[in-house]
Amino acid sequence: MTKYEKTVAMLEKKFSGNGIKLGLERILRAAERVGNPQSFFKSIIVAGTNGKGSVSAMLSSIMNNAGVKSGLYTSPHLFDIRERIRVEGKKIDKKRFLQIVNILENAGISDVTYFEFLTLLSFLFFKEREVESAVLEVGLGGRFDAVNIAESNICIITGIAVDHIQYLGNTIEKIAFEKAGVIRNRGIVISGKLSKKAYEVIEKECKKKSAKLLLWGRDFKIDSLVSNLRSSVFDYMSEDFICKNIKVPLAGEFQPYNASLAITAFLEFLRLNKKKKKGIEIESAIQKGLYSTKWRGRMERIKLKDIEILFDCAHNSNALKYITSYISKEIDKREVILIFGVLSDKDIPKMLSLLNIRGLKIIFTTPCNERAFSPYELKKVFDGDGVSTSVIANPFDAFKEASKKSASETLVCIAGSIYLVAPLLQFVDRLKKNDKSRKKLVKNFDFMNECVE
Incomplete structure (x- = not known):
């Protein structure tokens, strides 16, 4: 193992016992020990149940194309922990990553x-690189999430649905309240589509803090949408700005919606910071920024020999409905095999209800995470009509079986937890490069050593 690989493994082992603990006391104490790096730049905080990562990536890309030096912090990562921390679109290099880990350890951050x-590591890196603004994706909730200690006057709430109920509450109102915790006094709030109950919570918090609320469908919208499995083209419209024929190279009808949130945040950033740019430059930054956005594992299509594979990190019921909608359209045209696995903290019955698509073949499997829900229990709980189900606990073997069964026109979908999508996406990437070393690929998943040949 390289020094970098050893350090990443050490961090995972060292902090694995700490789990998820909401609250700002620890991060505030730790930040003070290293000089409160989060106070050296302005941030845009992105909260919401789904779409946070895509919106964050789009916004950062637009800002970089506008000449605004932007940091980007997202989670979780697909393949490499450094994916989480970027400046001007580039991952933190391994050498600097190791150096900042040492700085934090020497400061007694444990x-x-x-x-x-990792949040504190990103803050130190952004301070060092003197970013003009950092786009910070909330990890969980908002009010007690670590990124919420950052200096911020703009926040995005992509949407609110029921998820992580053991941490955020079991009602829309409670979850909305947690996410509203990112709203600042006299700040700007850019909100996606909200249910009536969620809207009332967000609106109340905005009034309480004298914050400006910009709501999707009311203050800005998309029009003339044309979407397919490779990209989308649409027009953006607000009261004082129109941008036409915007192309987003990310699949899914929801991506133009995500893009509209990013565009609105960018426009508000320019206004707030009095960046005087001509309209054509703003439009060019938006067009180029969105067109160059890359965000893997979200309705991502890959052709492997004669098999079409569709990857989607649909980790909750709200996200899953998009790929199941697509499957419903395809099922009458060709065979569809779905490899599905999910973590135990999700609304399992609701997610499984979305998979009840007559003619679908499902292989339940295990995400590479200790919180994975048993695939045998998934099969037991699933109540489908005209759906073929089986269990192959090892995800690599599940993919192998799906590939063997596939006819030339078969669509193989891999969906659910990011901890299922990521290793299989990396596996397929390696297969395309003729690197069939499964041992190297799965070495970090100790509890799945049985899949090593």
Whole structure:
């Protein structure tokens, strides 16, 4: 193992016992020990149940194309922990990553969670690189999430649905209240589509803090949408700005919606910071920024020989409905095999109800995470009509079986937890490069050593 690989493994082992612990006391104490790096730049905080990562990536890309030096902090990562921390679109390099880990360790930063440690690492890196603004994706909730200690006057709430009920509450109102915790006094709030109950919570918090609320469908919208499995083209419209024929190279009808949130946040950033740019430059930054956005594992299509594979990190019921909608359209045209696995903290019955698509073939499997829900229990709980189900606990073997069964026109979908999508996406990437070393690929998943040949 390289020094970098050893350090990443050490961090995972060191903080694994801390789990998820909401609260700002630990991160505030730790930040003070290293000079409160989060106070050296302005941030845009992105909260919401789904779409946070895509919106964050789009916004950061637009800002970089506008000449605004932007940091980007997202989670979780697909393949490499450094994906979480970027400046001007580039991952933190391994050498600097190791150096900042040493800085934090020398400062005695140990009484924090894994997420809090990485958040602080990103703050130090952004301060060092003198970013003009950092786009910070909330890890969980908002009010007590580590990124919420950052200096911020703009926040995005992508949408609110029921998820993580053991941490955020079991009603829309309670979850909305937690996410509203990112709203600042006299700040700007850009909100996606909200239910009536969620809207009332967000509106109340905005009034309480004299914050400006910009609501999707009321203050800005998309029009003339044309979408397919490779990209989308749409027009953006607000009261004082129109941008036409915007192309987003990310699949899914929801991506233009995500893009509209990013565009609105960018426009508000320019207004707030009095960046005087001509309209054509703003439009160019939006067009180029969105067109160059890359966000893997979200309705991502890959052709492997004669098999079409569709990857989607649909980790909750709200996200899953998009890929199941697509499957419903395809099922009458060709065979569809779904490899599905999910974590135990999700609304399992609701997610399974979305998979009840007549003619679908489902292989239940195990995400590479200790919180994985048993695939045998998934099969037991699933109540489908005209759906073929089986269990192959090892995800690599599940993919192998689906590939063997596939006819030339078969669509193989891999959906559910990011901890299922990520290793299989990496596996397929390696297969495309003729690297069939499964041992190297799965070495970090100790509890799944049985899949090593």
